[in-house]
Amino acid sequence: MPAALPSDLIARLIDAVAATVTAHAEELTALDQAIGDGDHGLNMRRGFDAVLAERNVIAAQPLPDALKAIGMTLVMKIGGASGPLYGTLFMAMGKELGASVTMADVVHAFGSAIDAVKARGKSEPGQKTMLDVLVPVHAALAADPRADVAAVAAAAAEATIPMKAIRGRASFLGDRSIGHMDPGARSSSLIAAAVVSVLGG
Amino acid sequence: MANVGIVIVSHSAKVAEGAADMVRQMVGDQVPLAFAGGSVDGGLGTDVAAIMAAIVAAWSDAGVAILVDLGGAETNSEMAVELLDEDRRGRVVVCNAPIVEGAVMAAAEASGGSPLAIVKQVAEELSPQ
Numbered sequence: 001m002p003a004a005l006p007s008d009l010i011a012r013l014i015d016a017v018a019a020t021v022t023a024h025a026e027e028l029t030a031l032d033q034a035i036g037d038g039d040h041g042l043n044m045r046r047g048f049d050a051v052l053a054e055r056n057v058i059a060a061q062p063l064p065d066a067l068k069a070i071g072m073t074l075v076m077k078i079g080g081a082s083g084p085l086y087g088t089l090f091m092a093m094g095k096e097l098g099a100s101v102t103m104a105d106v107v108h109a110f111g112s113a114i115d116a117v118k119a120r121g122k123s124e125p126g127q128k129t130m131l132d133v134l135v136p137v138h139a140a141l142a143a144d145p146r147a148d149v150a151a152v153a154a155a156a157a158e159a160t161i162p163m164k165a166i167r168g169r170a171s172f173l174g175d176r177s178i179g180h181m182d183p184g185a186r187s188s189s190l191i192a193a194a195v196v197s198v199l200g201g
Numbered sequence: 202m203a204n205v206g207i208v209i210v211s212h213s214a215k216v217a218e219g220a221a222d223m224v225r226q227m228v229g230d231q232v233p234l235a236f237a238g239g240s241v242d243g244g245l246g247t248d249v250a251a252i253m254a255a256i257v258a259a260w261s262d263a264g265v266a267i268l269v270d271l272g273g274a275e276t277n278s279e280m281a282v283e284l285l286d287e288d289r290r291g292r293v294v295v296c297n298a299p300i301v302e303g304a305v306m307a308a309a310e311a312s313g314g315s316p317l318a319i320v321k322q323v324a325e326e327l328s329p330q
Contacts (some may be wrong), residue, residue, distance in 0.1 A: 039246065046242065075280055077251050078242035081273035083249065084280035131218065168272055 004099060010066050012057035018048040018193040024137035024190055031183040035170040039080055040183040047078035063101055067094030082184060085121055085130065103145045111138050127166035128177060130184035133157050137192050149196040152188035160185040205311040205320045206233035206259035208267045209272045209304050210252055212245045214238035220301045227305050228312040235259035249273045252281035256293060262294035264317035268304040298324035
């Protein structure tokens with residue numbers, strides 16, 4: 001990874017993430033209809049559509065500022081709890097990253113950002129949330145920067161199926177939340193896969 | 202000193218407005234009151250910008266107590282508080298209380314001039330510990 005991300009790479013990251021969110025919006029909504037309020041796909045698409053609309057302005061900024069701008073856009077546009085949760089993830093990464101952007105810096109900032117998401121959602125891994133994907137992805141990258149992130153993320157999202165939800169709307173269902181993939185875990189795995197598809201390509 | 206302000210944040214614009222009506226019936230205009238309900242596109246959900254605007258509308262130097270319904274309303278309210286100017290951030294609290302009963306009880310307490318901590322405590326007495 002280069003010392004500073006060129007703006008065309010930031011633009012391609014935005015395009016790839018927005019495209020995967022749009023392509024899977026109905027799937028995310030269907031997952032959320034099973035154990036939540038059924039708006040996750042719609043909310044995520046609205047958020048990333050707004051990011052896409054600001055793509056060139058955002059991509060012209062240094063990576064930390066671009067991440068903060070993406071986070072703030074998601075906070076303001078998504079509407080559901082995933083707005084502040086994903087917004088916090090991106091904003092906290094932006095705050096943590098300095099001018100130097102090595103792979104080690106990014107992995108470290110990602111870890112700090114996950115801690116910020118835990119605080120925002122008052123949650124920990126094992127509660128059937130996006131953290132159940134973010135935490136194993138971070139652990140895999142911390143152990144090996146060349147880890148197969150897409151595979152780790154997909155497996156981690158699958159692993160939320162037998163979990164009982166402890167946080168979020170799904171927790172109201174108790175044992176009936178078991179047997180369904182968590183929509184936030186799925187959206188996190190899609191975003192992680194989109195990011196590495198650009199960086200690895 | 203001014204009375205504590207009350208902000209009501211619901212996923213539903215109708216619930217937010219209806220709860221505010223009930224508060225108004227109880228305390229009239231003795232308490233600054235505002236509400237935010239619904240997502241940016243007018244559907245069910247919550248909107249950080251609208252919550253921030255409601256906090257400003259119900260602003261009191263004695264502080265503002267926010268009553269919320271479900272998880273996203275709480276998370277978005279906490280986000281809105283963090284995005285306020287630094288000098289206001291510390292004077293806004295999100296109450297762990299049922300939205301309608303909590304708003305009415307908090308407003309009744311606020312109308313007597315109680316400080317923010319007591320207003321929050323009275324609302325939270327409604328929640329199981």
